[in-house]
Amino acid sequence: MASVDTGALDKLQKLLGTFDENINTIARELGVTAHVDGTAVSFEGDAADVAAAVAESLLKVIEAGEVIDRSRLLYCIELAREGNASEIEGVMKGVVAITAKGKPVKCKTVGQKKYVEAVKSHTVTFGVGPAGTGKTYLAVCLAVAAYKGKEAERIILTRPAVEAGEKLGFLPGDLQTKVDPYLRPLYDALQELFGPETYTKLMEKGTIEVAPLAYMRGRTLSDAFVILDEAQNATREQMKMFLTRLGEGSRMVVTGDLTQTDLPDGKSSGLRHAVRILEDVEDIAVCKLTERDVVRHPLVSRIVKAYERDESKRKKGERS
Numbered sequence: 646m647a648s649v650d651t652g653a654l655d656k657l658q659k660l661l662g663t664f665d666e667n668i669n670t671i672a673r674e675l676g677v678t679a680h681v682d683g684t685a686v687s688f689e690g691d692a693a694d695v696a697a698a699v700a701e702s703l704l705k706v707i708e709a710g711e712v713i714d715r716s717r718l719l720y721c722i723e724l725a726r727e728g729n730a731s732e733i734e735g736v737m738k739g740v741v742a743i744t745a746k747g748k749p750v751k752c753k754t755v756g757q758k759k760y761v762e763a764v765k766s767h768t769v770t771f772g773v774g775p776a777g778t779g780k781t782y783l784a785v786c787l788a789v790a791a792y793k794g795k796e797a798e799r800i801i802l803t804r805p806a807v808e809a810g811e812k813l814g815f816l817p818g819d820l821q822t823k824v825d826p827y828l829r830p831l832y833d834a835l836q837e838l839f840g841p842e843t844y845t846k847l848m849e850k851g852t853i854e855v856a857p858l859a860y861m862r863g864r865t866l867s868d869a870f871v872i873l874d875e876a877q878n879a880t881r882e883q884m885k886m887f888l889t890r891l892g893e894g895s896r897m898v899v900t901g902d903l904t905q906t907d908l909p910d911g912k913s914s915g916l917r918h919a920v921r922i923l924e925d926v927e928d929i930a931v932c933k934l935t936e937r938d939v940v941r942h943p944l945v946s947r948i949v950k951a952y953e954r955d956e957s958k959r960k961k962g963e964r965s
Contacts, residue, residue: 647697648687651704657684659707660700667703667713671696674722698730705734711751716940720754723937729755742786745840750786756938757783763930764898769888771876771920772900774934775949780900781874785834788870791896792852797870799852802831803887805878806857828855831874858883867892876901876916878908884915904952 651657661668661681668686672679677690688696702721703713711717724730736758740749752758757779764770764787772780791797835853836844847853858879873879873887876899884899891897901916908914924931936949 646687646689647693648685649697649700649704650685652684654684656704656707657681657686659713660686660703662713667718670715670718671699671722674719675699695725698725702730702733709738717753720937724755741783742790742838744837745843752783753779753940754938756932756934757940760932760934761787763932764896767930768928769891769897770899770930770932771916771923772898772932772934773903773916773920774938775902775904775936777939777949778934779938779940780934781830781872782834784872784898784900785831786838787898788872789835789838791870797868797896799854799869801854801866801869801871802828802874803856803858803861803872804828804831804874805876805883806859831855858887861887861890864890865892866890866895868894871895871897873897873899874901877903877906877914879915880908880912881915881918884919888919904956
């Protein structure tokens with residue numbers, strides 16, 4: 646048997662969750678029995694110590710003012726199974742940015758925490774991982790924080806205009822209308838962090854620039870926080886062109902998912918190539934996020950795992 650004393654009824658209620666959902670999830674996932682006595686929760690079963698470690702970690706999350714949602718709970722259980730439940734406390738420390746509505750943005754996984762720390766301590770950072778791991782959103786948060794902290798004079802965000810083989814020339818409207826669908830996720834994140842009015846003013850002044858990757862050619866990007874999103878769709882030539890735009894006082898973040906390349910047949914991903922040849926270069930960090938860092942619906946993580954298993958089987962079949 647192992648127990649955890651919450652020390653207060655309000656903490657106990659938050660730990661238990663609505664209709665005891667949190668504690669029941671712990672018991673079900675770990676195969677233990679949970680009992681409540683006063684402000685204490687005890688666990689019986691082979692994994693009682695692991696369950697207690699999960700409860701201890703969740704209490705720290707509660708004390709940090711965070712809400713325990715299902716995805717965070719399942720992540721904490723997974724960490725505890727590996728003997729790493731204590732790491733969740735480190736994840737909760739520090740705010741990445743504050744939204745226009747005053748909501749703090751914090752890391753939700755160990756991988757995200759390492760990614761944020763890498764961006765802060767390196768001039769160029771590659772964030773590689775599946776959908777839903779927060780690669781782009783956290784990068785935009787850090788860009789906004791850098792601008793507000795006067796560490797950067799401009800924010801430049803770019804993406805290759807390549808999606809499912811569609812070419813810009815076939816889309817209706819002027820250039821801005823054509824590229825908007827590709828850049829929508831970046832617009833959304835910036836508006837959430839700055840607020841619509843401030844965002845619009847900064848766009849009009851040119852302080853925020855959102856443009857296709859092709860528009861980076863021939864430029865030197867100085868005193869800026871530069872983000873290349875969906876970089877798996879950049880060719881080797883485009884990636885080299887982009888990285889060599891780096892100017893004095895700038896920081897670059899390159900994000901992408903190597904399992905979702907939309908380049909035409911015969912074109913290799915510049916992101917894959919860059920990660921391979923630059924991983925050991927000084928002042929460049931490569932952060933590889935996994936399905937464990939997915940912070941969308943829990944089903945997204947299971948979908949990512951299924952695709953990774955299928956990809957692994959396919960590669961083994963090609964080698965045999």
